[in-house]
Amino acid sequence: MQEHPIRWFITAPQACPYLDDREMQSLLVDPAVSLGGARFGQLLAEGFRRSGQFVYRHHCPECAACVPVRIPVAAFRPNRSQRRCLDRNRDLAVTIRRPPEQPGTSPAADLDGHMPLFSRYQTARHTGGGMEQMGREEYAGMLAHRNGPVDLIEFRQADTLVAVAVTDRTPQGLSAMYSFFDPDQPRRGLGTLAILTQVAHAHRLGLPHVYLGYWIDQAPKMEYKTRFQPLEGRMDGVWRRLPA
Template sequence: MHAPRNIPLIFYATPPDHCPYLEGREMTTVFADPHGPMDVERYGRLLDAGFRRSGHHVYRHQCRGCDACVPIRVPAAAFCPDRSQRRAWRRNADLQTVVREAAFDGEHFALYTRYVNQRHRGGGMDRPTPEGYWGFISSRWCETWLVEFRLQGRLVGVAVTDRLPQGLSAVYTFFDPELERRGPGTHAILWQLQEARRLGLPWVYLGYWNPLTPKMAYKVRFQPAQGLVDGLWQRVGPG
């Protein structure tokens, strides 16, 4: 489904609020009118301008006096895993991967609930509802995959992935917290990079990189990463 091209998008900004990433700072979010025209082509252009999606909502951090959150992407063809990433890939070689179209699944929701209740306890994401979960990961205008990772048939991870004209976008990944030492989050990104290369898609978008918080700093390890800095995509991180 394509949005009418002659209808412009309207953007709004939220009032400054507590930043969930950096203590003592405030966050302002710019977002597209959720009732306005949107399709995968428009979203792809917004993704290249530093926007992301949460459910149907397309947003970008635009905080006064702070530019710590940097949109980041990785060129699939040029990506070269480091030693730690190669180990993570080998540790998870026994996982079976199944790509499914987006549809609510109770098994997925149960795993998501375990994940957020342990990893994000007290952060606002715990105690999810089926409606809240599905509203967070689904989109009515984007082609979304639910990439399952299974260990001897048991669901141990799901990578919510959008396919766009210019690449894959890693929306969210959740996994069995008991298997964290395997590096399932790293494995999911490595799979997305491999799949993008197989499909001939140039980029994998990893959301926001913030070097000041461990929850987001790891993304720059996928080299050669590019960040959107001062309106231009440029190399970021080591190397």
Template sequence: MQEHPIRWFITAPQACPYLDDREMQSLLVDPAVSLGGRRFGQLLAEGFRRSGQFVYRHHCACCNACVPVRIPVRAFRPNRSQRRCLSRNHDVTVTLTRPPDQAGPGPTADLDEHMPLFSRYLSSRHTGGGMEQMGREDYAGMLTHRNGPVDLIEFRHADRLIAVAVTDRTPQGLSAVYSFFDPDQPRRGLGTLAILTQVVHARRLGLHYVYLGYWIAQSPKMEYKTRFQLLEGRVNGTWEQLAANR
């Protein structure tokens, strides 16, 4: 089957949400084009991300601070802190589900169950940023795209939902789209648990990478990504190992 050519768009400059006094632009794939899983996976390997129906890569004229990063699944080994996280969560049950509009085997996620946790997380972590206003329709849009399956990994303790990891699946690897969790259980390290579980999921599927989006050295909020060694970053068009912050 002949692949449709990709049309590209560049967004207008806007204030950078990560670094003060800088502007951001993004290179967008025409959302009307159906890439398919293989081409979408190739774009992930070139540093692209998905947000809703948009596949994009930051394309800033005077800044290259955003570094796409990924975990090589075969080489990754959890460090001592991550092993403690796994031990603390030995009583958590993990279930793989799919969005309601996605056909396939396995159970379908109950978005009505997800929404209270999603809203609590946004209120705790994204106050004043606009995301706290996201409703059920916005959340459902996050789970739907035309370029391949979305896996929802649910975490429960005593039958109560405490975390969800939204993951795009491609023939080359998984892409961690978004995770949300109970903000009242910080000791569990549920964000770390979500990434470790996606690594295990990728390994079971025989995939090579888990893509974690962008890392910015100047952003303390993104420092956690360098703890997943041997982390790779795409620098000047080439994937290379990034040193851990110790």
């Protein structure tokens, strides 16, 4: 099947949400285009990222602070802290589901069941971030991905949902698109657990990488990504190992 050409858009400059003294622009794929899993995976390998319906790469003329990062699955070994995180959460049941509108053999997720946890997480962690008022339809729209399968990794304590990791699946690897979790259980390290579980999922599928989006050295909130070693960053068009 012949691939349709991609139309590109560049956003107008806006205040950078990561660095106070800078502006940000993004290069966007036309959201009307269905890329397909392989093509989307190729864009991941070129430093692109998905947020809801948008596939984008930061395109700032005078700044290169945003570094796309990924975990090479075959080389990754959890460190001592991450092994403790796995041990603390052995009581959780992990299930991989799909969005209801997506065909597939895995069971469909109950998005209505996701919403109370999603709302609690947004209120506790991202007040004023624009997502705390999202309803079920907006959440379903965030999951709708015409560029390949989406895996929803659910974590439950008995019958209670405590975390969800939204994961894009491509032939080139998994992309950790978004995760949310119970903000009242900080000791569990559920954000760390979500990434460790996605790495294990990629290993089972025989996929080479887990993409974690962007990392900025000067942004303390992104420091957690460097705890997953080895970690590769794409700089000057080349993926290379980042220092621990």
